[in-house]
Amino acid sequence: MAAHNPQLGPDGELRHLLSIEGLPRATLMQILDTARSFVSVTEREIKKVPLLRGKSVFNLFFESSTRTRTTFEIAAKRLSADVVNLNIATSSQSKGETLLDTVANLSAMHADMFVVRHASSGAPHLIARHVGPEIHVINAGDGRHAHPTQGLLDVYTIRHYKTDFTDLTVAIVGDLLHSRVARSEIHALTTLGVPEVRVVGPRTLMPPDIEKLGVRVFHDMREGLRGVDVVMMLRLQNERMSGALLPSSQEYFRSYGLTPARLALAKPDAIVMHPGPMNRGVEIDSAVADGPQSVILPQVTFGIAVRMAVMAILAGNG
Amino acid sequence: MKLHIRSGRLVDPTLGTDAMADLFIADGLIAAVGAPPPGFVADRVIEAAGQVVCPGLVDLSVRLREPGFEFRATLDSELAAAVSGGITRIVCPPDTDPPLDEPGLVEMLTRRASSLALARVHPLGALTHGLGGDRLTGMVELSEAGCVGFSQGDAPLPDQQVLMRAMAYASTFDLPVWLRPQEESLARGGVAHDGEVATRLGLPGIPAVAETVALAGILLLARATGVRVHICRLSTAEGVDMVRRARSDGMRITCDVSALHVHLSEMDIGYFDARCRLTPPLRSGRDRAALARGLQDGTIDAMCSDHTPVDDDGKQVPFAEAANGATGVETLLSLALRAGDDGSLAQALAPVTTGPSRALGLPAPTLAPGATADLCIFDPELWWKPSLAALVSSGKSTPFADYELRGRTVHTIIDGRPVFDAGTRA
Amino acid sequence: MPTPPTLPDAELSLDHLVSRMRGAIGADTALVGIHTGGVWVAERLHAALGLPTPLGTLDVAFYRDDFRQRGLKPDVRPSDLPFEIPGRDIVLVDDVLYTGRTVRAAVNLLFDYGRPGRVRLAALLDRGGRQLPIAAEWVGDVVDVPADRGMIVLERDASGRLSLTMEEAGGGA
Numbered sequence: 011m012a013a014h015n016p017q018l019g020p021d022g023e024l025r026h027l028l029s030i031e032g033l034p035r036a037t038l039m040q041i042l043d044t045a046r047s048f049v050s051v052t053e054r055e056i057k058k059v060p061l062l063r064g065k066s067v068f069n070l071f072f073e074s075s076t077r078t079r080t081t082f083e084i085a086a087k088r089l090s091a092d093v094v095n096l097n098i099a100t101s102s103q104s105k106g107e108t109l110l111d112t113v114a115n116l117s118a119m120h121a122d123m124f125v126v127r128h129a130s131s132g133a134p135h136l137i138a139r140h141v142g143p144e145i146h147v148i149n150a151g152d153g154r155h156a157h158p159t160q161g162l163l164d165v166y167t168i169r170h171y172k173t174d175f176t177d178l179t180v181a182i183v184g185d186l187l188h189s190r191v192a193r194s195e196i197h198a199l200t201t202l203g204v205p206e207v208r209v210v211g212p213r214t215l216m217p218p219d220i221e222k223l224g225v226r227v228f229h230d231m232r233e234g235l236r237g238v239d240v241v242m243m244l245r246l247q248n249e250r251m252s253g254a255l256l257p258s259s260q261e262y263f264r265s266y267g268l269t270p271a272r273l274a275l276a277k278p279d280a281i282v283m284h285p286g287p288m289n290r291g292v293e294i295d296s297a298v299a300d301g302p303q304s305v306i307l308p309q310v311t312f313g314i315a316v317r318m319a320v321m322a323i324l325a326g327n328g
Numbered sequence: 329m330k331l332h333i334r335s336g337r338l339v340d341p342t343l344g345t346d347a348m349a350d351l352f353i354a355d356g357l358i359a360a361v362g363a364p365p366p367g368f369v370a371d372r373v374i375e376a377a378g379q380v381v382c383p384g385l386v387d388l389s390v391r392l393r394e395p396g397f398e399f400r401a402t403l404d405s406e407l408a409a410a411v412s413g414g415i416t417r418i419v420c421p422p423d424t425d426p427p428l429d430e431p432g433l434v435e436m437l438t439r440r441a442s443s444l445a446l447a448r449v450h451p452l453g454a455l456t457h458g459l460g461g462d463r464l465t466g467m468v469e470l471s472e473a474g475c476v477g478f479s480q481g482d483a484p485l486p487d488q489q490v491l492m493r494a495m496a497y498a499s500t501f502d503l504p505v506w507l508r509p510q511e512e513s514l515a516r517g518g519v520a521h522d523g524e525v526a527t528r529l530g531l532p533g534i535p536a537v538a539e540t541v542a543l544a545g546i547l548l549l550a551r552a553t554g555v556r557v558h559i560c561r562l563s564t565a566e567g568v569d570m571v572r573r574a575r576s577d578g579m580r581i582t583c584d585v586s587a588l589h590v591h592l593s594e595m596d597i598g599y600f601d602a603r604c605r606l607t608p609p610l611r612s613g614r615d616r617a618a619l620a621r622g623l624q625d626g627t628i629d630a631m632c633s634d635h636t637p638v639d640d641d642g643k644q645v646p647f648a649e650a651a652n653g654a655t656g657v658e659t660l661l662s663l664a665l666r667a668g669d670d671g672s673l674a675q676a677l678a679p680v681t682t683g684p685s686r687a688l689g690l691p692a693p694t695l696a697p698g699a700t701a702d703l704c705i706f707d708p709e710l711w712w713k714p715s716l717a718a719l720v721s722s723g724k725s726t727p728f729a730d731y732e733l734r735g736r737t738v739h740t741i742i743d744g745r746p747v748f749d750a751g752t753r754a
Numbered sequence: 755m756p757t758p759p760t761l762p763d764a765e766l767s768l769d770h771l772v773s774r775m776r777g778a779i780g781a782d783t784a785l786v787g788i789h790t791g792g793v794w795v796a797e798r799l800h801a802a803l804g805l806p807t808p809l810g811t812l813d814v815a816f817y818r819d820d821f822r823q824r825g826l827k828p829d830v831r832p833s834d835l836p837f838e839i840p841g842r843d844i845v846l847v848d849d850v851l852y853t854g855r856t857v858r859a860a861v862n863l864l865f866d867y868g869r870p871g872r873v874r875l876a877a878l879l880d881r882g883g884r885q886l887p888i889a890a891e892w893v894g895d896v897v898d899v900p901a902d903r904g905m906i907v908l909e910r911d912a913s914g915r916l917s918l919t920m921e922e923a924g925g926g927a
Contacts, residue, residue, distance in 0.1 A: 016599055023825075031528065040828045043828075043829065043830065047816070047832045047833070049832070050832035050834070051816070054866055055839075056865075059817065059866070060816070108641070108644070108645065110644055128646065130646035130648045131529055131530040131531050131646070131647065132529065132531075132599070132646050132647045132648070133646040136602075136644070136645070152530075152646075153530050153646075154530030154531070154532070156530065190530055218526075218533065218535075219524040219527050220527050322816070322826050323826050325821075326821055326822075326825030327825050
């Protein structure tokens with residue numbers, strides 16, 4: 011049974027942003043084009059537009075992340091929305107209230123948009139299924155599943171530096187198994203027509219059947235980086251650095267750390283990306299992170315414009 | 329009570345026959361087929377024209393949720409649901425609260441069940457105390473109290489020495505052991521089959537080897553101890569192959585599969601459909617096909633419902649946090665017919681009648697005179713939807729809620745006594 | 755069916771507009787076209803008037819008052835004002851002046867870049883039907899087209915020639 015894509019309305023318009031998977035290329039392009047206009051807004055003296063005036067955006071963070079929450083907060087405020095931040099990890103959930111009760115309560119406060127971060131894959135889908143038709147849900151990261159705005163800001167960044175997606179080779183390196191960022195990047199890149207997406211990492215951090223997402227799997231970093239236009243590094247979580255998945259962070263760096271020597275195997279004008287926060291000396295050498303090919307800080311700037319674009323498009327869809 | 333079932337299509341999966349005939353029941357037994365026995369005066373005539381009359385269904389896994397989980401379902405509600413699905417005999421796993429590890433608990437359950445006079449209930453006793461995996465239960469006492477086998481339910485038994493000793497002890501008294509093959513350390517943390525869909529949705533995976541590693545251990549230990557083993561809920565293609573080989577090597581094993589796994593695969597999870605949160609997890613399309621083939625070629629004896637009433641709160645949560653299981657007694661018949669679509673009706677019904685009876689060591693159910701009159705009479709052309717309103721069970725969650733299913737029970741007869749009549753259905 | 759209103763030749767309207775504006779515009783004055791038609795008109799004016807200050811462009815999508823009814827149009831372009839705004843003498847250029855709502859949005863947008871010295875408005879065509887207290891300093895031509903007759907749209911062909919056409923009713927300003 012092919013269920014209807016729950017992100018799209020009856021006319022194919024974007025109702026929620028839950029995952030990049032299954033979104034039409036035209037929708038992704040609209041988000042990227044709109045974001046470009048918001049980048050110019052963020053360069054003005056008054057970095058605010060009145061689009062979401064009088065709307066309430068609730069940041070529902072069931073898993074704490076100051077960084078991501080802040081970028082959504084800035085994006086919403088630059089659209090003139092009222093922003094309410096809720097760290098639910100520390101409030102009602104610990105009192106035994108269910109996820110849907112929490113959402114029902116907040117809906118009764120006339121929320122217009124929920125930005126949801128949750129440790130369980132699919133939690134934003136569940137919320138989207140249960141909110142009223144006037145409420146939009148944006149996934150700000152769910153379990154290992156998706157982090158669609160990160161995926162979008164990554165392809166925005168690639169487009170900024172590389173212009174055409176259809177002749178690129180992109181390598182995503184690191185802990186693919188646990189990475190929601192990687193999954194969103196893969197869907198964004200393949201939807202936009204990138205002909206070769208590579209994933210690079212040890213077998214313990216590679217999910218099964220990942221090639222069915224349209225990627226080539228490499229276990230040798232040098233082979234994986236050869237001739238690529240874009241290197242997208244993933245963060246290695248502290249708790250994975252030693253144990254049964256990996257022996258140690260030092261050993262990981264030996265095989266999969268991005269050093270200047272390894273980066274030299276990529277195209278000379280290759281760009282280096284990282285979703286942050288970086289573990290210097292674990293997945294990336296400081297010389298690369300701070301080097302001329304790094305576009306890690308522009309990613310952050312573009313991230314705000316991309317989130318503004320997503321919110322504006324959703325709010326405009328009723 | 330004497331019953332005359334008139335003009336039904338009698339399908340006997342044991343004899344492989346399929347013919348229109350009248351059926352006469354007296355004193356809980358089938359008295360005659362075709363012409364009435366001399367002097368037969370029916371107390372009641374059941375018109376069965378256009379309907380199929382077959383032996384009652386035998387379901388090898390039905391969770392009644394009593395004792396301990398009465399908020400989810402009760403014996404009354406679930407046995408009523410079972411007979412409304414044409415099921416006349418059920419096996420219930422020991423994973424109640426407390427688990428069925430004391431004869432008193434088993435006797436209470438069977439007494440409650442027989443006082444309801446609905447489906448016949450065969451409890452499985454706990455293999456270890458409290459299903460804790462370390463201390464053996466009093467299997468002899470428990471079997472005298474009515475346990476037909478011994479099981480851990482879905483609880484792990486990580487210590488291979490305990491497992492081996494449990495098997496050796498059970499085999500001393502020729503008591504069967506029912507085991508679901510899953511190596512806990514390989515399944516730990518997983519919520520879905522470790523394949524394409526889990527990768528796509530970012531769900532922690534349970535690899536197929538979690539089943540096959542455990543199954544290999546069970547088969548080797550069973551051979552070493554000589555115990556009779558019933559393998560519960562096979563889910564992988566490799567698992568089916570291993571059982572097929574073990575049987576051709578002459579091992580005394582039987583096995584079952586759940587109807588869910590015969591019809592669904594990981595793809596049905598779609599966008600995190602928590603109704604498909606099951607244990608074992610729904611596996612790949614290749615595994616599903618192998619299970620269906622295993623049923624057809626007889627490698628797998630029985631298809632069970634693995635009936636597990638789960639309330640709304642258990643499913644209205646993110647997929648990984650959802651409770652395992654689905655309601656199933658009311659859909660088992662339709663799903664058996666659906667699985668056996670390309671063969672005869674008798675073949676389609678075998679995995680829910682003769683197959684599970686064989687696994688239980690009971691005589692093959694038949695419609696021949698002299699057999700116990702446990703019957704299901706169903707309308708093979710009735711289409712229905714197992715929607716919330718249509719279900720009798722307290723558990724309403726099923727992945728088939730939106731399916732149009734074919735075939736529905738009209739009468740259920742146990743021991744020659746009508747216990748369900750579709751006329752009472754809302 | 756009512757006869758379609760006669761629309762002026764856009765190229766002639768442009769000539770009228772140029773002749774009216776010539777002399778009234780200083781070297782420091784910046785022309786700012788409103789996407790899309792207004793930008794085409796502004797480009798032509800900029801060349802014809804030989805202005806030294808580079809041309810600015812605005813997309814008012816983020817300031818429209820019908821966002822809640824119609825959502826965000828799919829082809830928003832970045833606004834580009836390649837000069838300092840504070841104190842600047844600015845002429846907004848639009849193709850068809852109608853309800854005045856687009857101009858209202860453009861003025862608001864402009865002020866988010868800084869406080870201009872003066873803002874005036876030039877339009878190729880004034881079709882009447884104002885819903886806000888807004889008037890143009892210069893217009894090329896004036897026609898009176900009732901609201902129910904639809905939208906007047908400026909088009910540009912491959913050679914750069916401008917023309918005005920009627921589009922059937924069904925939209926706002």
